[in-house]
Amino acid sequence: MTQLPLRAQLASALGRSAATLSRMTGRGDGSVIGGRVGLMLEPDLLRKLARDRKLALVSATNGKTTTTRLITSALLELGEVATNAFGANMPAGHVSALSQHKGAPYGVLEVDEKYLPEVLDTTGAGVVCLMNLSRDQMDRAAEIWLLAQKWRRALSGRPTHVIANCDDPLVTWGASTAAQVTWVAGGQRWKEDSWCCPECGGPLDRKDADWACRECTFHRPEPHWVLDDDAVLDPRGQRWLLDIQLPGLANRSNAVMALAVAETFGLPVDRALPRLREVTSVAGRYTTVQRDGRHARLLLAKNPAGWLEAFDVSDPRQPIILSVNAQGPDGRDTSWLWDVDYRILRGRPVFVTGERRLDLALRLDVADVPFALCESFSEALAMQPPGPVDVIANYTAFQQIRSEFGRAV
Numbered sequence: 001m002t003q004l005p006l007r008a009q010l011a012s013a014l015g016r017s018a019a020t021l022s023r024m025t026g027r028g029d030g031s032v033i034g035g036r037v038g039l040m041l042e043p044d045l046l047r048k049l050a051r052d053r054k055l056a057l058v059s060a061t062n063g064k065t066t067t068t069r070l071i072t073s074a075l076l077e078l079g080e081v082a083t084n085a086f087g088a089n090m091p092a093g094h095v096s097a098l099s100q101h102k103g104a105p106y107g108v109l110e111v112d113e114k115y116l117p118e119v120l121d122t123t124g125a126g127v128v129c130l131m132n133l134s135r136d137q138m139d140r141a142a143e144i145w146l147l148a149q150k151w152r153r154a155l156s157g158r159p160t161h162v163i164a165n166c167d168d169p170l171v172t173w174g175a176s177t178a179a180q181v182t183w184v185a186g187g188q189r190w191k192e193d194s195w196c197c198p199e200c201g202g203p204l205d206r207k208d209a210d211w212a213c214r215e216c217t218f219h220r221p222e223p224h225w226v227l228d229d230d231a232v233l234d235p236r237g238q239r240w241l242l243d244i245q246l247p248g249l250a251n252r253s254n255a256v257m258a259l260a261v262a263e264t265f266g267l268p269v270d271r272a273l274p275r276l277r278e279v280t281s282v283a284g285r286y287t288t289v290q291r292d293g294r295h296a297r298l299l300l301a302k303n304p305a306g307w308l309e310a311f312d313v314s315d316p317r318q319p320i321i322l323s324v325n326a327q328g329p330d331g332r333d334t335s336w337l338w339d340v341d342y343r344i345l346r347g348r349p350v351f352v353t354g355e356r357r358l359d360l361a362l363r364l365d366v367a368d369v370p371f372a373l374c375e376s377f378s379e380a381l382a383m384q385p386p387g388p389v390d391v392i393a394n395y396t397a398f399q400q401i402r403s404e405f406g407r408a409v
């Protein structure tokens with residue numbers, strides 16, 4: 001690997017010191033502040049740090065942190081990998097991730113959907129993994145369409161190899177200007193944002209997994225990789241049982257995307273898959289926290305599509321605690337609660353907490369789901385019998401629970 005120019009070396013080193021200071025003073029893991037300091041001193045730092053590495057960028061509304069982790073785990077089979085493991089998914093986080101592993105020949109970077117064009121342009125990443133696009137909190141359909149259009153422009157005319165989920169029509173449209181695309185049939189649980197053809201606005205006809213526009217030629221491409229319940233069919237038609245430890249269909253879909261990305265790095269399924277099976281939790285998600293004989297499993301749901309995935313993972317035989325906040329990162333408006341169908345929780349003991357518990361309570365009441373209202377997560381947990389309980393929380397509620405129980409990873 002070539003040496004960084006002196007100014008970039010200095011910026012990178014100072015950024016790392018700032019990150020260490022930030023960690024020591026208890027201000028989080030420091031990855032964002034460190035990257036910001038570095039970028040202030042050397043605005044071109046990300047480009048310089050990205051040079052001479054083989055990089056994959058991972059973007060989606062849901063599952064990008066998990067998929068980034070799975071791809072990283074697979075590529076460790078090949079050598080050192082730089083990655084932003086804690087979801088700091090804007091350029092400052094990328095600078096920090098690459099600075100911390102200066103000699104790593106590989107990099108896997110989770111990228112915020114809106115930043116993908118900029119980060120692709122800056123890093124010149126050779127591989128981009130695109131999974132799903134849906135409304136995040138209060139985004140509107142037109143906004144995610146514009147986002148997909150920006151992806152199209154960013155990918156057009158580049159040598160980038162894109163791995164994209166062809167079960168999501170908007171992702172398919174966003175990816176289809178790329179020079180080379182590997183299509184993955186990864187499933188699509190949340191369909192509410194894709195009834196219209198992104199190309200012409202006509203209606204999309206769906207039959208099983210297949211979809212096509214009634215009015216133009218836009219249709220689902222033939223997939224190279226297919227998620228088939230608990231197994232994957234690779235491009236040669238060979239079937240592999242996934243058998244990963246992360247729960248739920250959404251994570252099996254993430255795993256198939258990771259296998260397809262790993263193959264573009266020259267890593268075959270038989271070497272990548274055992275690495276994916278080693279991953280048990282991702283940035284605190286799916287971990288179990290314990291108190292007084294209660295085992296609470298933490299599930300994160302940031303938007304309506306995320307709630308469906310969490311319901312899929314959660315065990316219907318167990319009680320469930322729901323916690324909703326509405327601070328900055330959550331979005332202050334909770335009207336998205338009305339987009340989620342909570343009727344699936346009928347028949348389970350349901351406990352409601354978080355700053356916006358009254359909003360959630362009203363929503364559940366209208367859906368005829370009985371619940372108990374709790375002042376705090378601790379109170380909700382204390383009301384459980386000993387044994388397992390599932391917890392679904394949105395972003396800051398999830399972080400509060402994690403910090404109360406220690407930052408288990």
Ligand SMILES: [Zn+2]
Binds near residue numbers: 202213
């Ligand atoms: Zn159309």
